[in-house]
Amino acid sequence: MNQDQIKSMLLSLEDTALEFSVIMTGKKSKRVNGLYKPDTREILLHNKNFSDDNELVYTAIHEYAHHLQCEADGALQTAKSHTAAFWARFHALLEKAEKKRLYRIGVEKSSELEALTEEIRTRCIAENGKLMNELGRLLARAHVLCEKAGIRYEDYVDRVLCLPRTSAQAAVRVSSLGIDASLGYDAMKIVASQRTPELRAAAERDLAAGRSPDTVKVSLARALREESERDRLEKERRRLERTIDSLKTRLEQVEKSLSGLGEGE
Numbered sequence: 615m616n617q618d619q620i621k622s623m624l625l626s627l628e629d630t631a632l633e634f635s636v637i638m639t640g641k642k643s644k645r646v647n648g649l650y651k652p653d654t655r656e657i658l659l660h661n662k663n664f665s666d667d668n669e670l671v672y673t674a675i676h677e678y679a680h681h682l683q684c685e686a687d688g689a690l691q692t693a694k695s696h697t698a699a700f701w702a703r704f705h706a707l708l709e710k711a712e713k714k715r716l717y718r719i720g721v722e723k724s725s726e727l728e729a730l731t732e733e734i735r736t737r738c739i740a741e742n743g744k745l746m747n748e749l750g751r752l753l754a755r756a757h758v759l760c761e762k763a764g765i766r767y768e769d770y771v772d773r774v775l776c777l778p779r780t781s782a783q784a785a786v787r788v789s790s791l792g793i794d795a796s797l798g799y800d801a802m803k804i805v806a807s808q809r810t811p812e813l814r815a816a817a818e819r820d821l822a823a824g825r826s827p828d829t830v831k832v833s834l835a836r837a838l839r840e841e842s843e844r845d846r847l848e849k850e851r852r853r854l855e856r857t858i859d860s861l862k863t864r865l866e867q868v869e870k871s872l873s874g875l876g877e878g879e
Contacts (some may be wrong), residue, residue, distance in 0.1 A: 620659070623671065624678045627710045632685050637676070648673040650680035657681065671717045672708075679704035679762050702832035705825070735796075743795030743802055750789025753782055797821050808834060 615623070617636045624636070634655040647669075649658040657677040664670045683700050711717035721727055753771075760767040770778035771782045784803055791814065793802045801821045808814040815833055820830045 615670060620670070620674050623711075623716055624674060626714065627675070627678075627707050627716075628682060630682060630685055634681050639769050645853070648677045650677040650684075650829075652680070652684050655681065661698075668717060668720065671711065675711060675717070676704055679707055682707075698778070698828045701826065701828035705829045739798035740796040743793075743798045746785050746799040747789045747795050748804070750785035750787070753786050754789065768850075771864055794822065796819060801827060804831060813838065 617638055621634075621636045632655060636657045636659065638659055638661045640662065641660050643660040647663045649661055650656070651658065657674065659670065659674060659677070663729060664673070679700060680695060683695070683697075683703055686699075686703075701768050708717060712719075720799065721731060749763065757767045760770050768779065771777050771779055775782070784806070788799070788802045788806045791806055793805050793814075795802070796807070797818065804821065804827055805814050805817045816837070817830055817834055818835070821827070825833075
């Protein structure tokens, strides 16, 4: 692919109001595969780093995600450019590229990698979820036993089990919600952190469908903000309706008083 083809491909994934350029450096770099320069809006691609177009497309999309994130933030990149919002945007672009058959992960190209992936999922990720579920169940039981024995549960967690309190609390919460252990513990914590059953169900569904953790977190945070804004507007509407009803009642009273004064004259 040449520079014009890459730019056209990127614009087909998502449009931008800011002009940008794609530059093949013709170089090989040990440090990075590509770079986005926000001050000049240039996507630099060290094309000699890539063995095929698939690798090139991945890096081009990564740098384009930086461009789009700068546009969304209305500012140049900061030192912390790889935020959760960036990764969510990047992964969304990759999903679009996969649907358009412009990019593919390609795990299926290696039968050995496919087998190893299944082993990681079943023997490590899913088993870790089951173990942490069990840990949460046992900690909840230990809490009850500590109270019966007059022992401070927090001290028991801190100095007997030597567990960080936040880890213990997370395990207990995850265990209490009956989340699918095959997701793995880290994904289960994301599900458990959602405030409502509806958001937890949405998080579990998206993670099971293969959406990245950052994509799920950002998407649900946006949904929660929209829900909060909706609740705020609903409350304001109810308050305004009560005020209007009160004013109507007062208006009727004033009109009656004025009518009475007219009759008196």
